[in-house]
Structure formats: structure tokens, C-alpha cells
């Protein structure tokens with residue numbers, strides 16, 4: 001399915017307006033490892049990955065635990081620089097990584113974290129304040145919205161993170177597993193809100209262990225196994241390859 005150009009048949013947007021929002025060209029990444037069983041103290045977790053993400057596409061990334069999915073999102077977001085290869089982004093576009101592990105200032109309240117996140121995404125102070133009420137409402141955090149995030153459960157952090165990301169207007173939204181946490185009611189609401197967003201112009205990359213979520217939301221899928229892109233193309237065929 002994959003080819004060296006990073007653009008398997010059938011997933012190129014046909015319209016001439018198809019703009020490449022992100023391109024990974026033969027990207028590899030290694031972490032420094034303490035364990036001596038890795039060559040030269042390096043642990044290679046991505047190996048020669050090439051793909052293209054077009055404006056408006058929703059790309060789902062599949063793979064087992066430790067396959068390299070989060071590393072790929074961090075590279076896409078520019079949080080990590082690749083050890084080898086190249087990542088091209090649109091210079092005037094914003095890329096936002098939504099994950100549970102990163103980004104909250106634990107001593108700040110949910111409200112202040114939401115404000116900071118909006119400012120970091122490029123909102124003016126007025127715009128940031130204007131979206132706080134809808135973030136509070138969507139998150140269903142009630143009075144906890146004004147309490148420090150360190151007092152939140154993992155599910156509450158997920159609600160805050162998701163609600164904040166939903167309000168922020170970025171060109172490329174990178175989502176790491178957040179749709180699979182929290183209680184069922186919120187998960188369904190978050191998935192519905194996400195579906196609404198992905199049908200529009202929003203460009204999205206979703207890492208998910210839920211095959212049904214990928215099937216429902218994505219129009220392209222990539223399967224990573226031990227750092228190598230084993231499948232890349234239409235969701236149906238990539239899922240079939242992943243299951244076999």
C-alpha cells in the first residue's frame with residue numbers, strides 16, 4: 001500500500017485546491033536510551049516514514065502499544081525534531097497537539113489553563129476570554145472549572161483538554177487518544193463534536209486504539225508497526241491489513 005513518495009493511490013485529493021498541510025519525508029526518530037542493548041545508546045522508534053496530509057483530511061494512526069504513534073504526533077507538531085528525514089509544514093498554519101500527558105499547569109485552575117491554551121494557539125486576550133464560557137459548558141466540570149487542575153481526575157483532565165481543543169481554531173489538530181477516556185456519556189459527546197468538526201475543512205490526525213472510531217471519522221489511515229509504516233491508504237484496506 002505504501003510507496004516511497006508517501007502518497008498511495010486513491011488518497012490524493014483530486015481537486016487542484018488540495019493543499020499539503022504536512023509532509024513527512026523519510027522520517028526516522030531515535031531516543032537516547034540508557035539500556036545498553038540499543039545500538040550506540042539509541043533506540044530507533046520510527047524508521048523511514050513518508051506520508052502527506054492534505055487540507056481537510058482526517059488521518060487515523062493505528063498501531064500496537066509502543067509502535068511509535070505518539071512519537072509521530074510529536075514530530076508532526078514540531079515538539080520533537082526528527083533524527084533523520086524532513087517534515088514540511090505550512091509556515092502560516094498552526095499545529096496543535098491534544099494529549100492527556102502534556103500541557104496543563106497543575107497549580108492553575110481549569111479556567112486559567114484554558115485561557116493559556118487559547119493564548120498559545122494565537123488567540124488575543126479578548127478572544128481567549130470569549131471562548132471560556134463555552135469551554136466550561138462543554139466540559140461539564142461545573143465548579144471544578146475554577147479549581148486547580150492538580151485536583152482533577154484523569155477523566156476530568158480529558159474533559160478540559162478536549163473542550164479546550166474543540167474551541168481553539170487551529171489549522172491542523174493532532175489528537176492523541178483523548179477520545180477514548182472519560183466516562184461513556186462524555187466520550188460519546190466528544191466523538192459527536194469531533195465528527196462535526198472533521199467533516200468540515202479541519203485537518204485532523206487521530207491516534208486511536210478504537211478501530212470503529214477510525215472507521216467512522218477518518219478518510220485515510222496509517223498503520224505503524226515497530227516504527228515502520230506497514231500500511232497507508234484507504235481506511236478499509238489499512239484496517240484489513242492491520243487485523244491480519
Ligand SMILES: Nc1ncnc2c1ncn2[C@@H]1O[C@H](COP(=O)(O)OP(=O)(O)OP(=O)(O)O)[C@@H](O)[C@H]1O
Nearest residue numbers: 031032043045063064065066067068069070071072
Ligand atoms: N522520551 C522518550 N525517551 C525514550 N524512549 C521513549 C520516549 N518516548 C517514547 N519512547 C519509546 O519509544 C517507543 C515508541 O513510543 P510511543 O509513545 O511513540 O508509542 P505509541 O505507539 O504511542 O504507544 P502507546 O500506544 O502505548 O501509547 C516505545 O518503545 C517507548 O518506550
